[in-house]
Amino acid sequence: MISHRAKHPRSVFLPLASTAAAALLLTACGADSDPLEDDETTQADGDTIVIGSQAYYSNEIIAEIYAQVLEDEGFEVQRDFQIGQREVYMPELESGEIDLVPDYTGNLVQYYSDEADSGSPEEVYEQVGDALPEGLQALDFAEATDQDSYTVTSETAEEHDLTTIGDLTNLGDSVSMAANSEFETRPYGPEGAQELYGVTIELTGVEDSGGPLTVGALTDGDVQVADIYTSSPAVETENLVVLEDPEYLVLPQNVVPVADEDLDEEAVEALNEVQAQLGAQDLVELNTRSVEDEAPAADVAAEWLEQQD
Amino acid sequence: MNVIQETINWLVSPQTWSADGHDMIARSLEHLQYSAIAVAFAAVLAIPAGWFMGHTRRFSGVIVGITGAARALPTLGLVTLFGLLLGIGLVPPMIALVILAIPSILASTYSGISAIDTSVLDAARAQGFTTRQLIARVHLPLGLAMIVGGLRSAFIQVMSTAILAAYVGAGGLGRFIFLGINTQHTAMLLGASVWIMVLVIVVDVLFGTIQRFATPAGVRRLNATTSAQSSAG
Incomplete structure (x- = not known):
């Protein structure tokens, strides 16, 4: 008696299917639309x-x-x-x-x-x-x-005497920064910072839009600066300093x-x-x-x- | 210009591949390297465990439990969780990918070893094989094809999921997926996806070839004979 064994246990379609599914899943997550968004708005009377x-x-x-x-x-x-x-x-x-x-x-x-x-x-x-x-x-x-911001920890701000984005040059030739990867392509990204403030940014892509991972990268010291929304609770809870932007780099x-x-x-x-x-x-x-x-x-x-x- | 044309243009553009552009070559190597490391770690953990369970034919319930539970875990959730616990970088996605890779390897090793006919094992023992000899001369040759099959499916799953490394700043090809989504650059998103699929297929074909060679000649002959017999019967 021979032990039964399939000779080709996996078809070539499995990897294809899983990649396609992963891609689909990601696209679905990325599309910011809400499938329920076009429910009819109840018409209110004139005074409401x-x-x-x-x-x-x-x-x-x-x-x-x-x-x-x-x-x-x-x-x-x-x-x-x-x-x-x-x-x-x-x-x-x-x-x-x-x-x-x-x-x-x-x-x-x-x-x-x-x-x-x-x-x-x-x-x-x-x-x-x-x-x-x-x-x-x-x-x-x-x-x-x-809005987007160049934010540092209060320790970094004190140690290097930072109040504006331009002061980041105090940190050395270049500063490490965590932000979504599209930050690289934005007008207020590294190019803009270089142009307006002479600051060289080295970007680390962290894709949670200034969420806990980005905040964590900043507070753990993995990066020196992070793009965190100015209204984020982390500004208060983590005692962060949003650097001033006198040249209006960020819209x-x-x-x-x-x-x-x-x-x-x-x-x-x-x-x-x-x-x-x-x-x-x-x-x-x-x-x-x-x-x-x-x-x-x-x-x-x-x-x-x-x-x- | 339609999306497919744009995607092709993106894929063939020198800017996509050059070191001062998107540097897809370096990112692809990163991606393959992460996948290989994750599968290697998972193999170190899962092959001995699968062998032990297959050999003793005990704890098979554990296999069912682990493979079921681990496959139900959302990998993005794991990456975020470990990212929060351990900080950004390569470690969080690596742990998540190892967890993703374990079930396939564990299950296939277990099946490969436990499916070996007991009479073969008895014959080996009767000839005075020690456990070490049994592993080297019976388990390994007969179970290898299945184990390679497990590595193959693990590698493919990991390659598709390793895009999540970019979520916590570790790079890889996922960078273009996230960048493509967030800047609504569909050509980049699709181009990177297509490229990952191409890599997955190449890897799959490679593993398929290895798997064929991993089946001992005797077993291949016997399989041929039995299938001839069963089709005749």
């Missing part, structure tokens, strides 16, 4: 203000703040949060199905005009006004930003409400008032409260609003 938000927790908190502020003013509010990307909610805003969305100045300009000239927050805000289509208005922008992304042009004047005033209170540190704290304490957006927003009065 419909507020949308991105499918991004921090953006939802801001939207919730707007909602509560407007409710306090006696407006009827409908929350259509977690809509998805700009490609989805801007058309809804343009068509009037949504009345108000919190957005970010630089990204708004880029959405409507492909290229945005970096500059001061005021200059970028001006471009927003020019870029927005008929029927939409940008309310006041807040000091709070949610400013100040929080700005985009609204229907016919939005009630009182509503606009109330929103502008809250925008004036939303500082850089506030947004970090709001996000920290949400991420660290897993508090729901409504509670985070309500607590913050209470503190403002």
Whole structure:
């Protein structure tokens, strides 16, 4: 009797299939679209203000703040949060199905005009006004930003006396930096840093968009600098220092409400008032409260609003 | 210009392969090297374990458990977990890839050894074979083809998954997959995927050849005879 053994236990199709599956899986993860995003928005009556938000927790908190502020003013509010990307909610805003969305100045300009000239927050805000289509208005922008940054640990900042990106030359001929690999190709990436500040960056690709792995690479000392979003809770919890960017290498992304042009004047005033209170540190704290304490957006927003009065 | 044409253009562009461009040659070597190291580590762990279980014909439940559980583990999750525990670099993806490679090698070694007919083993023992001789002259020759088969499928799985090394800053061909996704550079994404597939096929063919040679001549003849008999019967 002979032990049974298949002579060719694996076909050539198995590796093909698994590679294809892996590729498909990755493409699926990479596509930022939400398959549920095109559910019909319930049409609210004329007096109700419909507020949308991105499918991004921090953006939802801001939207919730707007909602509560407007409710306090006696407006009827409908929350259509977690809509998805700009490609989805801007058309809804343009068509009037949504009345108000919190957005970010630089990204708004880029959405409507492909290229945005970096500059001061005021200059970028001006471009927003020019870029927005008929029927939409940008309310006041807040000091709070949610943008890429050159961030270091407080120890590094103290030791080498760093306050601006240009000070990174104190670290030596070149500095190691963790960021998503596409950072290499961005205008605010290594080339821009070289041009504006004379800083040579050696990039290590860490692909979690400034998430825990990127933060870990920075705090473990694997890299000296990391691209972490300015509103990231890690800025507070890990005591990080976001380097100042006086030459505006990174396109400013100040929080700005985009609204229907016919939005009630009182509503606009109330929103502008809250925008004036939303500082850089506030947004970090709001996000920290949400991420660290897993508090729901409504509670985070309500607590913050209470503190403002 | 359609996507397929763009992908081909990307693949044949000198910029893609040159050392000051994307340096695909260095990245491919990195990728193959990571895969080989991961499979080698997994083999060192899984072949002795599989041999022991196949030889004693005990703990076969362990095989089922380990292969099932390990295959259900999401590798990206493992990479992230070990990345958070151990920091970025090559170690986290390497651990995840070793875990990915173990089940195939363990299962195939176990099958290869346990499938050897007991009468063959008894005959070897009756002739006074020590355990060492038994391993060298019976287990290894008869089980080798299956073990190589396990290495083959492990290597292929690892090669497809080694793109995750780029997730934690260790490079490899995954760099182009992530860069392609994040910059919506479809040609790069597809080009790198196609190139990984080409490498996988080359490796698979190589292993297939090794596997054929790993089957002892006597067994090949016997297999031929039995299949002739069974088709005649």
